[in-house]
Amino acid sequence: MTKYFSFAATCNRWFRFSFSWAGLKPTTIDLGDGTVVHCWVPKTYEPNKPDLLLLHGLGVNAMWNWNEFISSFIAGFNVYVPDLLFFGDSYTVRPERTEQFQAQCIAGVLEDQGVRKTNVVGMSYGGFVGYSLSAQFPEMVEKLVLCCAGVCMEEKDMEDGMFSVKSLDEALTFLLPQTPEKVKEMFEVTFYKPVTRMPTFIMQDLIDVLWTEYLQERIGLVNAMCKDRKMSNLPKITQPTLIIWGEYDKIFPLELGHRLKRHLDENARLVVIKDCGHAMNKENPKEMYKHIEAFLGNPLLSPKSN
Template identity: 30%
Template structure:
């Protein structure tokens, strides 16, 4: 793909994100780690009016976690528009993808999730993301593993708040655990990305344990990297609240190969989850 075409697509995908109300940001989540992200303007400091914040404050939040390959604008361009009609979005750039960096030696999916969880703690980076928000987590490919660990991290945060008397709001996590490894684009930060692959502990579902959450697993019918039967292995590992939806005639990247059907399935799940009474109190 020529440089001119890449630049054009970058602009198209950037436009998709800004048209969905997203703005880029950067957060030093600890002394060693900086996360770049996109977030709805109502979640960011000094970018939303009081009226807009009041109108948006009850909307659930969807966190989109990308996989290996190009950056999040490339991987989620087809989803941010439809999702933004119902949800406020946060789209982090995982460590060693794009400009997100850490000096810590950890290279696991859990360490990726911990960095995103620190971002989602709100504070000065995302002041609009406070108590009173329902949160759904959606991950694609490698991001599906990170989303699983992120769900666990957010549940732990919830339990800690309950122990110290915190309250208010709700937490509902919809994990879209698609397949687990995307085969392209290692050229940038190659050494660190190879370490990430070596550090993968849950590929194929071997280390997964049940989640006390509603879980949607979307899988391509003809995935050549992780065959369809792996979807049902993952379902069994994640427990009785997990379900599988198969995208017909799709491979490893159903969100990009059949975005219309993918978006419909995902939206039906998230909207049902948001409207249910199953969200646990924070």
């Protein structure tokens, strides 16, 4: 049965228009071995501008994550915005689910597009991929920005009570929600000031459009991200790194930001956004953008004013 209206599908159409209007075009890169990555790339490459790679989080595709920022970033950068595997039109038939494999695929996209060195901004799960890209392909990454990306977590942290949930299975019920009740819980966990009222049909529509496809594969991504994770296995990258965290992040508590700062020592700086949860890109995008712009240091960029 055809729905009379889909809020999420309408947002998808608007975001596609917004990305195109800003100066990006969609492209599909076949990396071989059954792996295909969809990526937004510049319509016109400008050699005088540096390059910028934006990596989205687990809950949404690239457009939903970065729409608030795209026009500002394009003012000073050649911007590349891929959908990670099992989001949007990106997929693989290979069995790998690790962030290391995601990073290898992103490196393949950059090579295909002729990008030799780029700045990287990763949001949440995208930060895991960005960190791995920086570790595996250090020559490709100029500067790295990690937004509420708990790369320093350990599997035992859940047992030790760091998180609001007691098991990964419990976390998955709202990280990849399949009922309106779990969508509401997701908003309560990811936002400091969550949306308190949303029609049930809108929440179900979000599930149908955003969180139904590739469900088992995405569960595999989360499991691979957490399984046997230890600080002793985390490489120490050397690129200048900005760590941005929401003061009241319930997905990845702020302690993980301090832990990462200690791990990277003088190569990193930690900024905490006040009165903000995990979804800082939605709750306070202007503050988030301001810190990224200052760190990347491109004079062509200027913060939005309103």
